[in-house]
Amino acid sequence: MIIDNKNYNERIYIMGILNVTPDSFSDGGKFNSIDAALYRAEQIVKEGGDIIDIGGESTRPGYEKISDREEIERTAPIIEAVSACFELPVSIDTYKSKVAEAALKAGASLVNDIWGFKADKNMAEVTAKYNAACCLMHNRDNTDYKNFIPDVCEELSQSIEIALDAGISKDKICIDPGVGFGKTYEQNLLVIKNLEKFNSLGYPVLLGTSRKSVIGLTLGLPVDQRLEGTVATSVIAAAKGCRFLRVHDVLENKRAVVMAEKILNA
16 A cells, blocks of 8 residues: 555655546546446556545535445445456545445555544544555634644644554554635635645645635636646645645646656756
């Protein structure tokens, strides 16, 4: 598993998004069948992705929650098929322990939790049980911060403690400052501007800005025209020491960060 690699600082890893939902903000309904999902997974592999991130419930603003059973039915068969056909590690994008366990049984090796193990008290235990890696994202149900960046760091530290207390080893944890979650437009820009400050927590940082509203609002563009804005954030992430990028457009972001890394390491 990539996060197990003690030498993760050598380069940036690309997490390619594979949504198997009917209502995701960017690609809802495109990859719901196993054949379509395998096509998307193959595309991620060919374009240079390092991880395939599979999600079965949209988390766009105003999303409707679905049952554990429905989410498992959407994701587990596709995770099993993708894991059988491709060597890339698979992550499950969920905040529900039953969904995570079904995914891990099906072949996933990383749990990507938008609530940082805080929404479901069993998430950390399930992740530890299967010796899986995890990505802990910052999230909250309001935007009322006293001291914004330090508050985000403190709340991420709480998620890290939950993971460590459950027995998850330090080298299986990465963190995500949560652009688009529990933050205003201005706060999202500040997260990106201050990405290097999250490195102080001692864990590799993942940035997920792909096609998000912070880009749409900045450029005045719809979801299907946010590639260049996403690439700009990826290059900034490279300059500020991020180690993972979660993106829809793997090829373009991969090329951009490889170029950025060459310049930074010259």
